[in-house]
Amino acid sequence: MIEIKDISKSYEGIDALKGVSFDMPEGQVFGLxxxxxxxxxxxxxxxxxVCKPDSGEIIVDGESVYENPSAKSKIFFLSDDQYFFPGCTPAEMAVYYSTMYPGFSMERFGNLMDALSLDKKRRIQTFSKGMKKQLCILLGISSGCKYLLCDExxxxxxxxxxxxxxRLFINDMEEAGITPVIASHNLRELEDICEYVGLLHNGGVILSKDLGDMKLGIFKVQVVFKDPSSLETVKKNCSVISEDRRGSLVTLTIRGTRPExxxxxxxxxxxxxxxxxxxLEEIFISETEVLGYDFTGITK
Amino acid sequence: MTSQESQNKEVKTPADNKISFWGLLKEDLRHRRWMLVLSAVVQLLLGPVVTLFIYTEKKNNYIMGFDPVAGGEVARNFARSMVESLTGRYMPVIQIVIAFAGALIVGIGGFRHLFNRRMTDMVNSVPVKREKQFAVIFLNGFLIWLIPAAVSMLFTALIATSQYGAYGFGEEIASGCLRNVLGAGFVFLLVYALVILAVTLSGTVFNAVLNIAFIGFDLIIGYWLIYILCQDHFNNFMDFPLSEYASLWLSSLISAGIWGMEIASPYYALSKNMGSDVLYVFSLMATVLIGIFNITLALIIYRSRKSEEAESGVFNRPYRFLSRTINSIFAGLICSMVIFDIMGIYDNATMTGWQFFFTVVFSFLFYGLIEMIHARSFKGFFKHKVQMALTVIASALILAVFIFDLTDFDNRIIPQSSIESAKVQLNIGVRGDDGRMYERVQGKEGFIRRIDDDTFRSSHYSYWDITPEQAYRVITAPKVYYDMDGLYIYDPVTKIKEGPVLPIVNEHRVFRSIGLIADRKAGFDFKRNYTIYDQEFIDEVLRSEGYKESFFPLQCGELGYPVSISVRGTKDYYDIQVPDELIRPLMDAYIADFNRNYGLDYLVGSYDEDCWLSFSYNVVIPENELTYYPGEPGQGKKGYYNVTMDIFLSDEDTESYKILEEYYGIEPHLEDESEIDPAYVYEDSSYDPSSF
Known part of the structure; x- marks a missing residue:
């Protein structure tokens, strides 16, 4: 499990993270x-x-991660803009990572490359952006690391x-017990694969919970009341996150269980x-709207 | 397989396996193959290939008819010359230049990930401790230079031995090549340490190169700034614990080169000019310690360096502050010195005003400029306005300390009892031709050596011994003192200033300073420059035995075989070539004149004064009797070497003049034959101090 304990990080006076704390359980796909x-x-x-928090600590399977090869050897970081050595081929990058990660499987890497029809001996600089992403994922999967941190x-x-x-992620979760952590803006994509979600806004964590639980605790209600006071009564008795009116049809985003x-x-x-x-996208929009992240008035 | 089983299996695999140092070394080298290839090509081209090239070139230029196959003394001499060139003269220079360039390329190239954020992320994300990464990159860089250098020197030694080993130079070649590798290795490691330190402080290559210059030269620039400011603005007291050469250890780059040359070749013993034995050892230790300090600091910075520093200019806060503050102060003070040089060497209120103006302006501009470079943004110029203002004020204050002597430094007098021994140098020209002088090689009759003014002017070779009493008289003698409105005479003992005796005009330039080195009983030598008013005292110093011994060693025959003498200096004796039969008598007479009346009259001359004669000796000195550099043997290219000496001689009752007069029957025109005024000459102008 990855435990994030009250970490803060700033760049030249700008707070990128402010006291973030939550856990990333293992064996599940975590969407960030x-x-x-x-x-x-x-x-x-x-x-x-890669970065040292200004304060707080990150614990991976009971070990602090910063400058700790033992903890870091369980993590493979797939950057959104991965670096490859100039003039390098996928095979050469695989050799590099096999040196750094002793659990790296060259056989698996070769099989996956073949499966995705990627040429191991072609220079990476001739690859398209998508092909580079594929290569990056295959390197991560072949590394034998327990945690795959995927940034976009x-x-x-x-x-x-x-x-x-x-499918690869799901297969490896089942067979090798990997835990992919996927940061993305594509929430529909995450919704398909993630079981656990952490929601960040403005350097802080808004919520972090099981996606299923999250969905069970917030709903969209479309309702038409005869008497306008009925709407006010409903709003008073529950936690309304947002409200939208189209004529007599009122759409409310409300926290609570369905029976309630x-x-x-x-x-x-x-x-x-x-x-x-x-x-997930609606939850994201609702939760961030509450915190003032709302640009609906941009066209006015 | 259950989920729990699979997790247990997974956790074991990577975490329990250690990454081998050798594996990391190999992997790092794999991505730096181009450096290894470049290093090998350059080393082999400039090692064995140059050896063969020099063999061809030397052979063609050597004495005609030489046949190396025939052997004999000529061939042996040729072999000796080649071995000297290869192991002692050319090759050390080549190897040390390669070491410098190699350390720069390998240092920057090895840590290039620090200039690229994506690469930094990759390198820092892998499970390897940073000190291990550092050690791998450092060691690989050294090996990239060392292995080709060692192989190159091995080939060089083999080639040279195959050519000259038969003459018994095998051992000399082997030791010479080994010395080359050791000397260049010393240079490489010191420069490499500095380059890595600069790189770890930088986020871009440009900033890294700038930081190499700053770290490499800031200390020595600071030292020389203070030294020159003292010379410019202090009239009585100059107190520096280090000689000019000893100060070189303050620059890691320069001291690396000097010590590297000394290790690599017996012909480049430059460090001996650093002064006393204590300073010699001190400067070597300081050089090594600075190298160790640099690499240790680099490791500490590398370990704690934030990933986000990549692609930033300079991120390290303490260094940023020090760098911009120190360098902007230096810029301002250097500018004030330039103004001082442009506007003259005397103080006046206008010039002082300009000095302060430009100091402030350039400190301000440099501060902003360095900020911009560090921040990689034009907006960085005014990023730290308060610090900028304080730095500019500090620059002006430092200048004021020197101009107005705010610390009363100029009035210090050391006690006579603290002086162990002393020597002086008079900066009013030395016998010789355009900055060259010739002096006897002690203990080797018939040998003279040439000292090039640019190289050796300030070394101890141009000093002569005086007693501690004389040294104290130099220190306490009334000094010429320049103030805003004129020229004063200042007594450092009574601290009474008389004058102004002269307004500030060019005339004051006739007063030249005496450079004094006092060996203090307490420890380090002190070097001071004094501008002395008392000409009789200067004459006394000049007429000392020490001066005679040091500067007029010419005895009859010591100059070898003179072939011609020309006389010039008056309209009657303008550029006359004396006949052959007059050469030897004239030389003998000159030596006799000198021994009878050495001193100031023989020291300086002026081409536009009737009462001076100038002799030019065109001397041919046989091969092996001339040395180019102190203490080391040398040879003329064709076996002979022409030496031209200009010496100056008054016509006051001198034997040499009588010979000329007798032969040519021409009497020189003298304004006052009974007296010759000593003239202090500075840059082709002369001044007679008796006129005021």
């Missing part, structure tokens, strides 16, 4: 989502030991490769109501 500049990349760079890794992959990578909400709404005798689960 956040607004632009929320500190997702910084957090990943801290977790893999799915960006630039075509849908077929994306599905293939997801249904009981509350039916008690006010609505003309029509429907309780819908939120997508």
């Amino acid at each position: 989502v956040g607004t632009n500049g929320a500190g997702k990349s910084t957090l990943l760079r801290c977790i893999c030991g 890794t799915f960006d630039g992959l075509d849908p077929v490769v994306r599905q293939a990578v997801k 909400l249904e009981t509350l709404i039916t008690s006010q005798v609505p003309v029509f109501y429907e309780v819908l689960p939120l997508t």
Whole structure:
């Protein structure tokens, strides 16, 4: 398990992370989502030991990670813009990583390269952006590391490769017990694969929980009341995150369990109501709106 | 396999395996193959290939008819000359230049990931401790230079031995090549340490190169700034614990080169000029310690360096502060010195005003400029306004300390009892031709050596011994003192200033300083320059036995075989070549004149004064009787070497003049034949101090 304990990190006076604390359980795909500049990349760079937090500590399987080869050997960092040595081929990069990660499997790397039709002896600088991303993922998977930290890794992959990578992750989770940590803006993508989600905004963590639990605790309710006071009664008796009106149809984003909400709404005798689960993207937007991350007025 | 089983298996694999140092070394080298290839090509081209080239070139230029196959003395001499060139003269220079360039390229190239954020992320994310990474990169860099250098020198030794070993130089060649590698290795490691320190402080290559210059030269620039400011603005007291050469250890780059040359070749014993034995050992130790300090500091900085420093200019706060502050102060003070040189060597209020103006302006500009470079942004210019203002004020204050002697430094007098021994140098020209002088090689009759002014002017060779009493008289004698409005005479004992005796005009330049080195009983030597008013005292010093011994060693025949003498100096004796039969008598007469009346009259001359004659000796000195550098044997290229000496002689009752007069029947025109005024000459102008 990766334990993030109250870490803060600033760059030239700008706070990138402010007292972030949460755990990343192992054996699950962890999605790290956040607004632009929320500190997702910084957090990943801290977790893999590239950056030293100004304060706080990151514990990987009981060991502090910074400058600790034992802890770092369990982590492979797939940067959003991975570096490859100039003029290098995938085979040469594999040799580099096999030196750094003794658990690196050249056989597996070769098989995966063949499976994705990537040429091991072609210069990486001639690869497309997507091919570089694929190579990067294959290096990470072949490294034998327990934790794969993926920063915007799915960006630039075509849908077929994306599905293939997801399958690889799931397969390795089952067979080798890896824990992918995926930071991305593509929430629909994460929703398909992630089981656990951490939501960052403005250098702090808003929430971190199981995606299923998260979805069970927040709903979108579309409702039409005859009497306007009924709406006010509902709003008073639950935690409304956002509200949108289209004529008489009111759409509310509300925290709470489905039975609680249904009981509350039916008690006010609505003309029509429907309780819908939120997508991860909707949860993200709702949660960040509450914190003032709202640009709906940009066209006014 | 259950999930728990698979997790247990996974955890074991990477964490329990250690990454071998050798594996890291190999991997790092794999990505620096180009450096190894470059190093090998350069080393082999400038080692064995140059050896063969020099053989061809020397052979063609050597005495005609030489046949190396025939052997004999000529061939042996040729072989000796070649071995000397290879192991002692050319090759050490080549090897040390390669070591300098190699350390720069390998140092910057090895740690190039510090200039690239993506590469830094990759390097810092792998499970290797930073000190291990540092050690791998450091060692690989050294090996990239060392292995080709050793192989190159081995080939060089083999080639040279195959050519000259038959003449018994095998051992000399082997030891010479080994010395080359050791000397160049010393240079490489010292420069490498400095380069790595500069690189770890930098986020870009440009800043790294700039930091190499700053760290490499800042100390010595500071030393010389203070030294020159003292010379410019202090009239009585100059107190420096280090000679000019000893100060060189303050620059890691320069001292590395000097010591490297000394290790590599017996012909480049430059460090001996650093002064006393104590200073010699001190400067070597200081050089090594600075190297160790540099690499240790580099490791500490590397370990704690933040990844985000890559691609930034300079991130390290303490260094940024020191660098911009020190260098902007230096810039301001250097500028004030330039103004001082442009506007004359005397103080006045206007010039002082300009000095302060330009000091302030250039400190300000350099501070902003360095800030911009460090921050990699034009907006960086005013990033630290308060610090900038304080730095500019500090520059002006430091200048004021020297101009107005705020510390009363100029009035210090050391006690006579503290002086063990002393020697002086008079900066009013030395016998010789355009900055060269010739002096006897002690203990080797018939040998003279040439001392080039640029190289050896300030070394101890141009000093002569005086007694501690005389030294104290130099220290306490009334000095010429320049103030804002004129020229004063200042007594350092009574601290009474008389004058102004002259307004500030060019005339004051006739007063030249005496350089005094006092060996203090307490420890280090002290070097001081005094501008002395008392000409009789200067004459006394000049007429001492020490001066005669040091500067007029010419005895009849010691100059070898004179072939011609020309006389010039008056309109009657303008550039006359004396006949052959007059050469020997004239030389003998000159030597006799000198021994009878050596001193100031023989020291200086002026081409535009009637009462001076100038002799030019064109002397041919046989091969092996001339030395180029102190203490080391040398040979003329064709076996002979022409030496031209200009010496100056008054016509006051001199034997040599009588010979000329007798032969040519021409009397020189003298304004006052009964008296010859000593003239102090400075840059082709003369001044007669009796006129005031």
